[in-house]
Amino acid sequence: MPSYDLRTALIVVDVQNDFADPAGGLPVGGADRVIPEVNAQIGLARAAGAMVVYAQDSHPPVTPHFAKDGGAWPEHCVMGTWGAELHPALVVKGEVVRKGEDGGDGYSGFSVRDPGSGQTDPTALDGLLRTAGVTRVVVVGLATDYCVVETACDARMLRYSVEVVRDAIAAVDLEPGDGERAITRMRDAGAEVV
Ligand code: VGL
Ligand code: ZN
Numbered sequence: 782m783p784s785y786d787l788r789t790a791l792i793v794v795d796v797q798n799d800f801a802d803p804a805g806g807l808p809v810g811g812a813d814r815v816i817p818e819v820n821a822q823i824g825l826a827r828a829a830g831a832m833v834v835y836a837q838d839s840h841p842p843v844t845p846h847f848a849k850d851g852g853a854w855p856e857h858c859v860m861g862t863w864g865a866e867l868h869p870a871l872v873v874k875g876e877v878v879r880k881g882e883d884g885g886d887g888y889s890g891f892s893v894r895d896p897g898s899g900q901t902d903p904t905a906l907d908g909l910l911r912t913a914g915v916t917r918v919v920v921v922g923l924a925t926d927y928c929v930v931e932t933a934c935d936a937r938m939l940r941y942s943v944e945v946v947r948d949a950i951a952a953v954d955l956e957p958g959d960g961e962r963a964i965t966r967m968r969d970a971g972a973e974v975v
Pocket of ligand 2: 887
């Protein structure tokens with residue numbers, strides 16, 4: 782179990798209806814098991830005075846992120862819809878960083894990538910953490926093989942110490958083993974997966 786202090790932040794990745802509710806647009810198996818574990822981490826972080834930040838996948842109705850517009854995914858997390866909202870069972874006590882609103886492929890909480898030009902731009906997340914003096918992050922949420930792995934690897938690239946709580950993540954597993962491969966990638970990048 783990770784410990785929290787004032788230099789540690791908990792990053793809660795994309796615990797939104799479209800991923801976390803079985804009726805959502807891109808439901809992630811096991812998300813129901815993950816939400817109480819995520820809330821437990823939020824409780825531990827808050828008890829230690831640690832910052833909690835939430836990433837929110839947030840897409841326009843037309844985006845090359847979606848299969849219908851040439852991308853990979855069924856429609857999900859369209860801005861202003863029920864599916865984009867943070868799950869009602871999630872304890873929300875902290876800032877929310879949205880990603881993807883300009884049509885970019887928002888996987889990492891730290892950056893968005895323009896699918897046309899390939900250009901990557903930072904979100905507000907790194908600035909928020911640095912301003913608060915954070916040097917270490919704990920990453921939880923959905924989905925292990927997309928937004929969690931990209932957020933954890935970006936955090937390592939930005940030189941944060943990174944811990945990922947295994948019980949508090951779940952994978953899409955489009956291909957069997959994607960979740961396990963993502964865990965290997967995070968470990969190879971220097972994240973502790975506990
Ligand atoms: C995600 C696929 C597409 C995620 C977001 O939050 O992991 N996965 N968009
Ligand atoms: Zn998305």
